[in-house]
Amino acid sequence: MKEQIFALDIGTRSVTGIILNQDKEGFEVIDFCMIEHDHRSMCDGQIHDVVAVANTINQVKEKLEQSYGTLTKVCVAAAGRSLITMNGTATLSLQNQPIKDSEIIQHLELSAVQDALEKVSQQEQVANTYPYYCVGYSVLHYYIDEQQIGSLIDQRGEVASTKIIATFLPKVVVESLLAALSRAELEMEALTLEPIAAMDVLIPESMRRLNVALVDIGAGTSDIAITNHGTVAAYGMVAVAGDEITEAISDTYLLDFPDAETFKRAIVQHKEAKAQDILGFETTISYKQLTKDITSAINFLAANITEEILKLNSKPPKAVMLIGGGSLTPKITKMIAKQLELPENRVAVRDISAIKQLTLNENLPIQPDFVTPIGIAIAAKRNPVHYISIYLNELTLRLFEMRTLTVGDCFIQAGIDVHKWYGRPGAASIITVNGKKITLPGELGEPPQIMLNGTVTTVDKPVKNGDFIQIERGKDGQSATITLYELIGEVKSMTVWFENHQHTISPTFFVNQQPAKKDDVIQDNDMIDWFQPKRLQDVIKQLSSIEYDRIKPFSIFVNGKEVQLSIGETQFFINQQKVDPSQLLYDGDHIQIIQGKQPNVQDLLAQEGKNYWRSITIFFNGKKIQLNQPAYIVKRNDERLKGDSLLNRGDKLQISTQSNGFIYQDVFQHVDLDLSSASGKFQVYKNKQPAQFHESIQPGDELEIIWSE
Template identity: 50%
Template sequence: MNEKIFALDIGTRSVVGIILEKNGDQFQVKDLIALEHKERSMLDGQIHDVLSVAGVIKEVKEKLEEKHGSLKKVCVAAAGRALKTQQTKSVKSIENQPMMGEEDILHLELSAVQKAQYELARSEEEEDSTSYYCVGYSVLHYHLDGEEIGSLIDQQGKEASVEIIATFLPKIVVESLISALQRADLEMDALTLEPIAAIHVLIPKSMRRLNVALVDIGAGTSDIAITNYGTVTAYGMVPVAGDEITEALSDQYLLDFPKAEEVKRKLSPSETVKMVDILGFETELSYNEVVESIAPAIDKLARSICEEILRLNLKTPQAVMLVGGGSLTPELTKKIADMLELPANRVAVRGTEAIQNLQKSDIVPEGPAFVTPIGIAIAAKENPVHYISVHVNERTIRLFDLKQLTVGDCLLSAGIEINKLYGKPGMAFTITLNEKHMTIPGTFGTPPKILLNGEEASLKDPIEHGQHIQVERGRDGHSPEISIEELVGEVPSLNVILNGKTHRVDSQIFVNGHLAEKHDMIQDRDRIQIKSPGTIRHFLEMTDHTHYIKDHKPFTLYVNQNKVKLNAQVVSITLNGRDAQLNDPIKHNDQLNIHTCTSVPLKDVLTFLEMDISEKIPVMFESEEIVLTKPKISVFRDGTKLDENDPVFPGDQLFTKEHDAEPFIFQDIFRYIDLNLTDMNGKRFKLFINGEEGGFSDQIAPGDELKIVWQDSVTMKDKS
């Protein structure tokens, strides 16, 4: 017995009922009825008035029942124009994490799908994002650190992102469809999507590996489906279709809408067309004249279709198939081919005659208008879309089996936020190391644990009716556990030879001002300082020679209560034989010598102050130069008079006393010569200054020649 199939194509303008008989692998249309809606109860594929639509469905059903008996179950399709497409982007930080694998990328993609679902719900003013079924999605672009990349597998960087386009079917479309059928005393036997129906009968599975765009051009919208890689990869819709052409004819020739629709259908390249406008004037025009007058509207339709195809497919497809009454728009195939830069024979209108396994019948006219109704009947029976139920964390979820469903699809439908399944990274530490701020990241969170019927599964694993999914969120990471040595590496050390003795110096570690060990663990907000002997000062500090630093200052004392800084240093430093300062750098095996200056002679202090403690003049006596001195000032320390060779110490308080200025006289020479007058036995002498006779109190000057001449008494008497 041949099987009869009852199908309905519930469109925006009309409802088409069809009785299809299956005989083996062949199909034959036994009956077909089309009734227009009595009022505008459908809009863009969505039932707005269930009662009105149900009334038309019931009328179609009853007319068919008159010939074919009672009809209880029906195959229907959700309109392609009801599909919602949303494009969005999901971004994820991957800094310091291991290279990305397939599961990480799928997680990123599904997060983008869920984001698209939320954005769609918000744009449609829906409170619940799960009121949409995800029919499918396509990846448009991957990006790594802002640059487009072909694949994210095994990539590393700071930020990964994916841009996707996802297609959703509102649950209300299906629910309102079921409600209308129930009011017409019908039960939904099977469900399909209109684009899938047309593709099913025109593009067999063996051809779906080809990149083909199928466009169903109706009255108000043009529905688009893309095939590639053996499946349907994208769906789309543009709100431009056959009515645009009808309206253009109406505007151009002053025709009412029905007359303009009639003119459109009569257009033929081989015939002229007659029309009567609203004023009663009759006009007869050639095909080319009419087409030229409405060319802008045809261009708009072609351009809208091409732009949507390119948006969905990202490139020109290999071929384009047109179905639906609007596909007969004059010159449309040529314009689409030109705009997509395809050969003319790669864009074609396909009619019922192209449906495989369909026996010819006088009931169904050839042409593209009834491809979709027949496709609904065949596809809904051969490849129906069923509800399946799965359990996610003990909650029952119902999904439409529109494609190969995966664990990820179930989580989306359950409203589980996929981007929150992974454990959060542990809290990072912020520390200061040698006055520089740095961040130490915590450990990564673990991936979620997904069990499918008790066994570990991934987001991409397929699911079947009745299966149980258990999802456990990944564990959060923890704060870093790292020692000072692990952070900074080996702590440096060096050898320095100080005053002939070798000193080995290790760097010192200070944490928050306290001496620490290299094995100590770092805590958040620690202030860490690594003190390495980089300079002479650091070396002396780290070897307990700080007294050298303290005493490394100018030699300072006080003269008459005035502070005096000598050129000399209390501590003098040489590095490798050269004078050095405390802040000079020091290296491994450097020779460092430090000398302490505890005192200086008083004469050095007076010389620095340009003060003379005595006055001096040179004179000649008996052909020998003698330097005569006379004190100018006296220097006292604590009341004690100092000699010019006496030592002076840092911090000493010195006071000076000036003497009255007196000239040098001849008798001053006697303090510097040895003259024994006891042996003279009354001898007399004379004093000569520069050959002139003088006296003891005569003044002398620098360079004077002094002489004493002795004479006995007889000689002197004779002379007298």
Template identity: 45%
Template sequence: MSNKLFALDIGTRSVVGIILSEQDGSYHVADLVTIEHKERSMIDGQIHNIVSVASVISEIKSILEERHGMLKKVSVAAAGRALKTMEGSMTIDIAGKPLFTPEDINRLELAAVQQAQQQLLSSAATADDYYYCVGYSVLHYKLDEDEIGSLIDQAGRTATAEVIATFLPRVVVESLLSALKRAGLEMEALTLEPIAAINVLIPPSMRRLNVALVDIGAGTSDIAITNNNTVVSYGMVPVAGDEITEALSNHYLLDFPVAEIAKRSLATEESITISDILGFEQQVPTSEVTAIIKPSIEKLASSIADEIKRLNQKSPQAVMVVGGGSLTPLLPKELSIRLDLPENRVGIRGLDALSEVTLSEGIFSTPALVTPIGIAIAARRAPIHYMSVTVNEKTIRLFELKEMTVGDALLAANIKARQLYGKPGMGISITLNGGRMMIPGEHGISSEILLNRKPASTKDFIMNGDEITLEPGKDGKDASVTIRDLIGEIQPIKVTIHGNKHTIVPSIECNGIPVGPDTLVEDRDEIVFSQSTKLNEVLEDLGMEPYIPFEVFVNNKRIRLDDWTPQFFIGNMPVPQDHPLRDGDEIKLGVHTPPTVGDIVATLDHSDQPTASITFNGEPVTIWSSGASILLNGEQVDNSAIVRPGDRLTIPKTAQRPFLFSDVFLFIDYSLPKNASSSYQLLRNGEPIGFNDSIFSGDALEIKFS
């Protein structure tokens, strides 16, 4: 292998050609040629005029061939400013699924990257129809809309991955190949400019640190961020050295090339001599010029700092600045302020940081040389080529910007995220006893990925010639449930009421129609079910008289008489009307003798009328004053009349008079004893008394026959 390396750094303003030689791991810059574009051939890292760029490349090639012999192969870099960065997210339903596995997360991330790619394709800013994904970083995982550190082994309703992905348009690579071919050169290796700079400034052992590398060119500032032993993010801001040059040009009325020369002198001179467009020449202190361009420097620093924090979600541990624009006065300090970093954590890195690189006489060390030297070294250390793999028997060409994975191949093959999962079955929505209920369909079974006919994951690395097969996943079944599945098992109960056996079964209606428990439920069904086991409700359902309290009206006032209210019994135990029945219960109704007017009068509150409590032949009797007859449903009755539920009694109020012995017979049902003689005696407290003699509360009355 030849130890001579030829590399080109094709920038916005100029093309740098460099010849390096390698000896025992050290590199020597043997030659360097820089030629500016004759017209605006490059815009944002993409070649817009292939013929013009090829002409500059040919000119550099001819100069270097005169000094170093024939040059056939060259290493180049795709400009970091050509990268497209887009955020994407994907949310999937995980309710009822097994716990989340690493492969589930890999596929979710891949779906989020693809969503970012679709956003990029649909954006008005680009018409490119294909992109290489050169890397992505996860911004957040979410479980049920709340951020979470890891989804592994988590269970919930939804899982979300939010990513920031970086893409390189295919047209950038194709235009580079076309320009080289026109100049008679073959691409030996290709890299990205940020990767090239990182390769020489941040060795793999340092990439565990969270460091931002900023390459400030003429038109754009390219950003790459390392963390966890890899490059995690790329970005670009369309603000760079030309912003400063234009500020000088506008203030001092300088032609742009003159302003550019003046800007470059600020880093080394205490004062600069400038000649404006009117021909006036003046010498200006560097401090004064710096004060003039400070607003532009602050704008540049803010733009870079904001993009770093967006890509990294926070300030990094340190920032390295390279490129010609890195020599802008005050820039490192302004960056440290906006990133809230100590000044010694933001530094300009030049070739002095590369102990293994030496320069030929006449080549001066500047930060602008870092990228072209890095391109050449990256081509030797980590050359990037195309690889070809097959995805479902379709050949896919991949651009090896990093270690390629199965996921990269699936993206390149335009495998849709939904193809990685079986489609979930259709769910149904129902109403159950007035409450809305969603019944999801079955989850689909994930597709199986085979790499060279062996099971693989989306993170597995691939090589040239690999065969990838995606076995489609199985779709989940549509939701299918019966009413029994929803309400569970409700067993019928058997009871005996008044000697008759009855079976109490649950009541189920679907859309107002009685159905059985094994009825299949359909979308939008309204289901009402119940199983009444309360005694009074069961009696009503069976068409029997439920528990009815014994109530009458006395002087138009409703009065409840619990002593004559029907009583239900289970065994010998009385039970209330809302008693829940159990399987095997036997219910009987206790029968009462209907009350008489006297019974009811005796239970009433006669606080507003005189009463007397006496005994008659040893039985207690309460009598009260009534100067008029009692009416039952409007008819005059005596105390022995039978009263039914709902009857109306009218008991008039009278003036107070003494109670007589004869009044007792209004409140009792007395019959003469059989074989009673015609001779009898009335006694009060053992003493004889007449029918119309007065009696008093507490008296003991008797009738004795001879």
């Protein structure tokens, strides 16, 4: 049995009604009726005068009812040019805790859709977000700490965020459409979107993986839909269409606008037409001449369409399909192909003969401007859009079921930002670890509990008419709780050998300057210090009584210049190899220490290749004697040092050469003169000659003292 379908294409300039029959084999076009509006009751596809549009609809309906009886239900389409596309973003504080649940990501996406909806409301200057339906959204990118990433699952960072693109339809578009139908005593049987309608009959789903642009060039606007990756990826509109060409004809040939429109249709159909200008002169114009005369207008139309296609698609599509009355504009396909840098055979006008499973009545036209009304009838029957009622926390929602609706769609329509229903994060703790302040985040708040008809559900769960949804705020997170072990992690001990004994080197932990254990729970404002000795100099502090200063190089300053005394430096060996104290140790290493001695003045001079003592050999009373005296004067803070005076690290010494030579009296520092038996006077001699005690002496001199009665 055949089913009769009545569909209306309510356009800017006219209303087209069409009757189709549907059976198992497909659809058959039976009849149509097109009546133009009496005046500008519509603008850019939006009904501005409901009463006037209703009158035109009623005329079309009555005309068709004369042949097909009473018509009470109709399939219609909302203008795709009314769709609004907007980007939205949302962020989620992670506090370095990973996202484990994909539902949290879905909540983040819905918050981004809510953000896009708020932007649309601000852009359109409306008081709230309720006047819009969300037709759909796609995720553009995910981010962790502003770095783009493929997936948020198990990612760590401070902040997760997402960017989406969402499409919205103003409610007023549907409401005004319903009002006009009601005045014409028609009930909306099914609803679709104009771009979807045309797309559904010309580009089936199997072809939508291809990047194709469908352009419906009407009277006032050119509507554009882009397919890619199996879906309708974008919608767009430019306010330049067939009227632009009509106005160019009117200006070129001095024709009234209605006459120019009639002339345009005639010359496209017959390739030649007569026109009488406003002065009464009649002219016959050929199709070729018309094309030449209005080339600039055609190019302007093509440029606007091309620019919008590139804006929506970011690159030329693989092909472009043109429908609508304006698609018959001369040379429009070639100009669009040229501007998109496509081969000419990749841009084509498609009429209703391209619609599969459609039987045509031979008395009906097949022009491209009938693709949309037929598409409305077929698409509305195949994929009808209905209103459904949903109850959300005792709030009644009316949703436009353009696709499978979910719990998340209901939240968007109700203006609920799911993230604001999360529990509050637990209180954080601020601690200090080895002098550095660290914030320990509290637990994240739990997600809200969502119930669908009394059963726990998720935001991506489909809903149907009459469903009940409840959302309850999630539980607050707990304050930060962490043990010392959880904070620091596993720190392994190390075993070394020292003085033929095995020693275990373990880390040390202090909390608020008190020894602590790994299982101690960290509290807010705790000061934590821990250290794991890894270098030789640190291990020596634990194992040896050697003062740390003895480990460092033995440095002093001589006449303002730094000098390192190797004899005072302690030497270190690991596995019999001499190393620096900063050498890293490894498990099982053997340590050996050879301690340096505290150097004296003679050690200092010896390192410099100098001898502290200066010597000469003389003879005294016939005996050979060696006389010694310091060759250098060494002072430390004005204190004169001796050869065996011990030095300390950091000493500042002044060293100068001893300029005085040996004198006679120096001999008495090296001999023991027995005066117990001496009596009378004495005389001193040098080399058999009388001498004085202060007289200088030289090596080999013979000195003597002779006593006389």
